[in-house]
Amino acid sequence: MIKEQLAEVISDALKIAKTNGTLALETLPEVVLEMPKSRAHGDWATGVALGLARTLGMPPRDVAATIVGLLPIGGDSLIAKADIAGPGFINLTLRSDWLADILRRIEAQGAAFGQSHTGAGQSIVIEFVSTNPNGPITVAGGRNAAIGDTMASLLTATGYRVSREYYINDALNSVQMNNFGKSVFFRYRELLGHSGQEWDEMYRGEYVADVAREVLEKDGTAYENADIDDPQTTHIFRELSEAGMIAQQKTDLEAFGVVFDTWFSESSLHSDGRVKAAIDEVTRRGFTYEKDGALWLKATEFGDDKDRVLMRADGTPTYIAGDLAYHKDKFDRGFDRAINVWGADHAGYISRTKAGIAALGYDPNRLYVLLYQLVNIVKDGEVVMSSKRKGNILELKADLIEEIGKDAARFFFLMRSPHSTLDIDINLAKKTEKDNPVYYVQYAYARIAQAIQKARDEKNAAVPLAADANLSLLTEETEATLIKKLSELPDEIALSAAEYAPQRLVQYARDLAAVFHSFYDAGNRSPALRVVCDDPETLKARLVLVSATQTVLRNTLTLLGLSAPERM
RNA sequence: GGGGACGUAGCUCAGUGGAUUAGAGCGUCUCCCUGCGAAGGAGAAGGCCGUUGGUUCGAAUCCAAUCGUCCCCUCCA
Numbered sequence: 026m027i028k029e030q031l032a033e034v035i036s037d038a039l040k041i042a043k044t045n046g047t048l049a050l051e052t053l054p055e056v057v058l059e060m061p062k063s064r065a066h067g068d069w070a071t072g073v074a075l076g077l078a079r080t081l082g083m084p085p086r087d088v089a090a091t092i093v094g095l096l097p098i099g100g101d102s103l104i105a106k107a108d109i110a111g112p113g114f115i116n117l118t119l120r121s122d123w124l125a126d127i128l129r130r131i132e133a134q135g136a137a138f139g140q141s142h143t144g145a146g147q148s149i150v151i152e153f154v155s156t157n158p159n160g161p162i163t164v165a166g167g168r169n170a171a172i173g174d175t176m177a178s179l180l181t182a183t184g185y186r187v188s189r190e191y192y193i194n195d196a197l198n199s200v201q202m203n204n205f206g207k208s209v210f211f212r213y214r215e216l217l218g219h220s221g222q223e224w225d226e227m228y229r230g231e232y233v234a235d236v237a238r239e240v241l242e243k244d245g246t247a248y249e250n251a252d253i254d255d256p257q258t259t260h261i262f263r264e265l266s267e268a269g270m271i272a273q274q275k276t277d278l279e280a281f282g283v284v285f286d287t288w289f290s291e292s293s294l295h296s297d298g299r300v301k302a303a304i305d306e307v308t309r310r311g312f313t314y315e316k317d318g319a320l321w322l323k324a325t326e327f328g329d330d331k332d333r334v335l336m337r338a339d340g341t342p343t344y345i346a347g348d349l350a351y352h353k354d355k356f357d358r359g360f361d362r363a364i365n366v367w368g369a370d371h372a373g374y375i376s377r378t379k380a381g382i383a384a385l386g387y388d389p390n391r392l393y394v395l396l397y398q399l400v401n402i403v404k405d406g407e408v409v410m411s412s413k414r415k416g417n418i419l420e421l422k423a424d425l426i427e428e429i430g431k432d433a434a435r436f437f438f439l440m441r442s443p444h445s446t447l448d449i450d451i452n453l454a455k456k457t458e459k460d461n462p463v464y465y466v467q468y469a470y471a472r473i474a475q476a477i478q479k480a481r482d483e484k485n486a487a488v489p490l491a492a493d494a495n496l497s498l499l500t501e502e503t504e505a506t507l508i509k510k511l512s513e514l515p516d517e518i519a520l521s522a523a524e525y526a527p528q529r530l531v532q533y534a535r536d537l538a539a540v541f542h543s544f545y546d547a548g549n550r551s552p553a554l555r556v557v558c559d560d561p562e563t564l565k566a567r568l569v570l571v572s573a574t575q576t577v578l579r580n581t582l583t584l585l586g587l588s589a590p591e592r593m
Numbered sequence: 594g595g596g597g598a599c600g601u602a603g604c605u606c607a608g609u610g611g612a613u614u615a616g617a618g619c620g621u622c623u624c625c626c627u628g629c630g631a632a633g634g635a636g637a638a639g640g641c642c643g644u645u646g647g648u649u650c651g652a653a654u655c656c657a658a659u660c661g662u663c664c665c666c667u668c669c670a
């Protein structure tokens with residue numbers, strides 16, 4: 026991109042200054058370029074001279090003057106003008122056709138515009154959501170899903186080979202799961218006309234009945250007269266309920282636009298010996314010991330607060346033991362890195378997981394845990410405490426997606442930094458449906474589609490190839506601002522991915538939409554500024570411009586998992 | 594007590610160590626539709642960026658301390 030080209034040109038100048046001794050440089054600094062907000066400061070600016078001034082012991086403006094003196098300016102060079110401003114900034118004004126280059130590049134790259142290759146050759150498994158199989162995906166789980174799914178897309182766009190994975194916690198302790206199965210059993214009996222039964226630990230949500238209905242549809246009345254306290258029946262219903270619940274979770278997530286490559290079963294790690302193998306491996310490496318009848322991991326040797334039990338005194342493995350086997354398995358499957366998306370309530374588990382990975386002989390830095398802060402559900406002005414057992418949870422699908430739509434819901438989760446606690450006022454979300462900022466962005470897209478349609482209908486003009494349009498006619502300030510904004514997509518994607526910050530890309534989408542709306546609305550004040558204007562050559566140039574904008578908007582919306590509607 | 598996250602406009606929040614002017618949405622106040630769909634645009638008001646120090650030519654941003662809010666510190670998963 027242009028930014029890299031400019032950085033290289035400036036680096037070349039610095040190299041010359043270093044070789045001929047004009048600047049006493051030991052190493053070449055990184056040249057950071059940015060687009061100034063004000064056009065008075067040129068197209069691009071760098072503060073590299075300010076950073077060098079100190080080490081060189083020279084006034085920053087003198088350093089800047091030296092660099093500027095060595096830059097190729099005018100003629101064939103990309104740089105038309107270089108000014109020194111303020112304390113020592115170098116402001117660059119580029120050759121007038123640099124903006125047209127951006128449009129040509131977008132046209133050539135199409136759906137690939139914005140992608141980069143920093144992650145080429147590296148593979149990542151990103152594990153997210155991973156809700157227990159005794160309840161549906163909640164509204165809170167939606168935040169996890171939105172963040173994980175978008176991060177996976179962002180990493181893919183930066184060249185990584187990415188696999189989306191869901192860890193099924195199907196080795197849940199039997200008391201919880203048996204209770205769940207039992208709850209389903211009684212709902213099943215109710216569906217067959219028998220009287221229900223209530224007890225304290227019963228699961229009460231609507232979804233319990235949904236699972237029961239699935240069992241009925243699948244196996245009919247086979248269990249009508251079964252005795253739930255018989256171990257055989259308990260086991261059967263535990264399995265049936267689990268499978269039904271997981272199927273429901275899968276449906277919920279698909280409605281949210283999230284599709285996993287792998288649904289990984291925790292219990293499979295136990296049943297085929299991988300958990301035992303992981304424990305043996307850690308023991309072989311000398312990082313376990315026995316105390317009080319249990320087997321402990323020497324987690325403190327790897328920076329954890331305390332040692333952790335791997336095998337209980339009763340001989341059963343702990344959750345951590347399974348987790349170690351799971352992470353070992355990820356690396357053994359060939360993934361270079363693992364990313365886990367966890368809620369803030371699991372922050373304390375990071376150090377023990379990394380300790381376990383290190384004890385197994387892997388570099389713990391291959392795991393990155395993306396923590397997001399909690400979601401508070403606010404209803405009638407108060408934070409709702411939810412409980413799966415009591416059945417007062419808010420479900421992602423029923424309470425959010427079906428109320429405000431998939432796009433609005435995803436946008437809402439993604440627009441905030443994962444580090445900020447997120448309050449969702451469920452009443453407000455419903456009421457302000459039309460105010461959701463996602464429509465602002467989508468409307469920009471729809472407006473373009475309509476303008477292109479209008480050009481076809483009224484002027485019999487299709488979007489031409491950039492090569493067939495005179496792009497130098499795009500001289501309006503609003504046009505230049507729009508093109509510059511389009512050129513920022515690759516950087517925005519790279520930054521959002523590198524910083525695990527999907528909200529950056531959301532911000533970009535909103536900025537781009539704002540710049541476009543401003544450009545477009547100028548046409549409402551003056552017909553000559555319309556896309557569909559009277560001058561045929563200007564019309565062609567503007568069609569290239571809005572078509573490029575459409576490409577960039579579509580690429581951005583796609584990465585965020587949002588639809589790009591032609592009309593709204 | 595230890596670890597983590599966060600304190601930015603009335604509210605909800607963005608903000609990569611740089612330039613007279615710290616941004617957006619909502620809310621408040623003005624303007625702009627016989628239209629390229631106003632789900633939009635132009636503008637106004639509203640900020641000692643929690644506080645105090647430090648580093649720097651330069652700090653909302655980096656460092657330290659401090660105050661406040663939230664989360665976590667099971668042989669639960």
